[in-house]
Amino acid sequence: MGGFPTLLYKELLRFWKVGFQTVAAPVLTALLYLVVFAYALGDRVRPFEQTSYAQFLVPGLVMMSVLQNAFANSSSSLIQSKISGNLVFMLLPPISYVEFFGAYVLASMVRGLAVGGGVLAATVWFVDLRLAAPGWVFLFALLGSAVLGALGLVAGIWADKFDQIAAFQNFVILPLTFLSGVFYSIHSLPAAWQAASHLNPFFYMIDGFRYGFFGASDFPPLASLAVVAVSFALLGAGALALLRSGYKLRQ
Amino acid sequence: MTYAIEARNVEKRYGALQALAGVSLEVAEGEFFGLLGPNGAGKTTLINVIAGIARASAGSVRVMGADVVADYRRARRMLGVVPQELVFDPFFSVRETLRFQSGYFGLRRNDAWIDEVMHALDLMAKADANMRTLSGGMKRRVLVAQALVHRPPVIVLDEPTAGVDVGLRQGLWRFIRRLNRDGHTIVLTTHYLEEAEELCDRIAMLKAGRIVALDSTRCLLETFSGLMLRLRLDGGALPEGLEADIVSSEDGRFVLRLRDYSALEQVLHRVREAGAAIRELELEPPDLEEVFLRVMEKH
Numbered sequence: 001m002g003g004f005p006t007l008l009y010k011e012l013l014r015f016w017k018v019g020f021q022t023v024a025a026p027v028l029t030a031l032l033y034l035v036v037f038a039y040a041l042g043d044r045v046r047p048f049e050q051t052s053y054a055q056f057l058v059p060g061l062v063m064m065s066v067l068q069n070a071f072a073n074s075s076s077s078l079i080q081s082k083i084s085g086n087l088v089f090m091l092l093p094p095i096s097y098v099e100f101f102g103a104y105v106l107a108s109m110v111r112g113l114a115v116g117g118g119v120l121a122a123t124v125w126f127v128d129l130r131l132a133a134p135g136w137v138f139l140f141a142l143l144g145s146a147v148l149g150a151l152g153l154v155a156g157i158w159a160d161k162f163d164q165i166a167a168f169q170n171f172v173i174l175p176l177t178f179l180s181g182v183f184y185s186i187h188s189l190p191a192a193w194q195a196a197s198h199l200n201p202f203f204y205m206i207d208g209f210r211y212g213f214f215g216a217s218d219f220p221p222l223a224s225l226a227v228v229a230v231s232f233a234l235l236g237a238g239a240l241a242l243l244r245s246g247y248k249l250r251q
Numbered sequence: 252m253t254y255a256i257e258a259r260n261v262e263k264r265y266g267a268l269q270a271l272a273g274v275s276l277e278v279a280e281g282e283f284f285g286l287l288g289p290n291g292a293g294k295t296t297l298i299n300v301i302a303g304i305a306r307a308s309a310g311s312v313r314v315m316g317a318d319v320v321a322d323y324r325r326a327r328r329m330l331g332v333v334p335q336e337l338v339f340d341p342f343f344s345v346r347e348t349l350r351f352q353s354g355y356f357g358l359r360r361n362d363a364w365i366d367e368v369m370h371a372l373d374l375m376a377k378a379d380a381n382m383r384t385l386s387g388g389m390k391r392r393v394l395v396a397q398a399l400v401h402r403p404p405v406i407v408l409d410e411p412t413a414g415v416d417v418g419l420r421q422g423l424w425r426f427i428r429r430l431n432r433d434g435h436t437i438v439l440t441t442h443y444l445e446e447a448e449e450l451c452d453r454i455a456m457l458k459a460g461r462i463v464a465l466d467s468t469r470c471l472l473e474t475f476s477g478l479m480l481r482l483r484l485d486g487g488a489l490p491e492g493l494e495a496d497i498v499s500s501e502d503g504r505f506v507l508r509l510r511d512y513s514a515l516e517q518v519l520h521r522v523r524e525a526g527a528a529i530r531e532l533e534l535e536p537p538d539l540e541e542v543f544l545r546v547m548e549k550h
Binding site for chain 1: 355
């Protein structure tokens with residue numbers, strides 16, 4: 001075994017040392033969404049029968065937190081190392097590009113799942129939730145966080161400054177998560193927007209994840225899983241190809 | 252024969268810029284080798300190619316016989332690099348930084364050696380301090396320690412004493428010399444030419460991506476520098492036949508370049524012949540700075 005376990009451990013310790021900012025803060029943000037949306041809109045929206053809006057919203061918020069934080073972890077870690085120059089410590093040792101990919105993506109998954117778990121643990125006190133099919137919950141959380149971890153890695157490789165990561169986060173990740181059905185069922189949208197939602201890969205992650213809680217979803221879970229798996233395969237292959245070529249990392 | 256470092260026609264282009272234009276050199280095992288050149292000459296680029304941080308556009312590099320691309324795992328295990336920039340990870344302490352660096356090389360139970368390196372570099376008192384809180388000199392020592400955690404036989408130091416105070420600089424050189432005595436090959440770049448002169452067995456000088464001089468330090472000093480004789484005579488004028496050696500003259504003070512000590516006798520002979528009396532005489536030994544300037548002027 002080469003440098004993989006140490007690089008993974010370093011990446012985990014990096015976010016854990018500032019856990020207040022990287023785990024606690026996003027949990028609080030998700031709770032604020034829950035309070036504002038569930039209590040302001042709760043009476044007017046009921047996406048599934050026998051499910052309150054708060055119950056509907058919690059899995060969406062959990063998965064949104066998983067995805068956003070998985071992306072934030074790999075992208076911010078890499079851009080920080082690039083800009084401060086300490087990336088050189090990871091380029092000098094004999095760490096292969098596969099090990100590098102594995103360590104960054106796995107650490108992102110752990111952060112995403114830690115935040116998601118935190119949101120879930122904080123909300124179960126207010127909202128009555130049952131897991132209809134827990135296997136789907138784990139599968140979508142794992143695969144969804146892996147997709148965003150890989151995407152964060154690609155963004156971190158591509159970006160030359162913090163601005164570009166922030167832009168990626170605000171103009172790509174945030175709109176795609178907000179418009180993926182976290183806060184609503186896409187069946188409540190006009191037909192054209194429903195069709196557009198199907199082009200958003202985040203929709204399948206949220207929808208499939210939600211299926212694990214309610215046993216009901218807007219789209220068949222197996223088909224969603226296939227979309228998410230293909231997204232991971234494509235992004236993973238892209239990230240690996242970039243790492244292998246040394247693009248923007250090795251001159 | 253296996254060289255510590257063997258570069259063959261290494262070229263590196265960044266768009267239109269030719270950073271390295273066909274560099275070939277060999278550094279023998281156990282050597283203390285200097286890489287000198289003005290800013291932008293390609294020293295750091297060459298180090299980056301050796302370390303695998305940059306990829307050569309053409310040519311090849313081997314470290315202890317291992318190709319830095321095809322056999323990069325072995326090549327990188329053989330090499331410790333102290334980067335020029337004072338970089339660090341602000342999340343971690345000195346000990347964590349060194350443990351991580353060791354782990355990246357697959358060495359996860361290495362605390363005894365890490366303690367030894369920290370001790371040798373006077374870092375023990377700061378072992379658990381966060382990297383952010385360290386002074387520049389301390390950060391530089393951590394960089395040196397990071398390059399040594401995997402006990403590489405070849406150590407490359409890219410301007411390790413830039414901006415470092417005299418005390419630390421001398422301490423650092425004592426330590427590097429000890430490593431060299433213990434059998435480590437050392438490759439050094441520096442702008443302090445007196446350091447290179449004192450430490451290096453051989454020196455390569457780079458200019459615009461090419462090697463313009465490569466020889467033992469002694470030969471370079473003999474070939475390019477010679478002795479500098481500062482002379483003031485009674486009456487001011489210099490006897491005939493010595494004009495060719497004049498480097499500069501001002502107010503009756505002459506600076507002559509002499510090939511070696513035997514040339515001094517000829518100068519004195521001429522002075523005696525001319526019946527002139529010596530008022531001042533000063534002899535300066537060869538100096539790498541002079542060699543450097545002359546080599547750079549010539550190319």
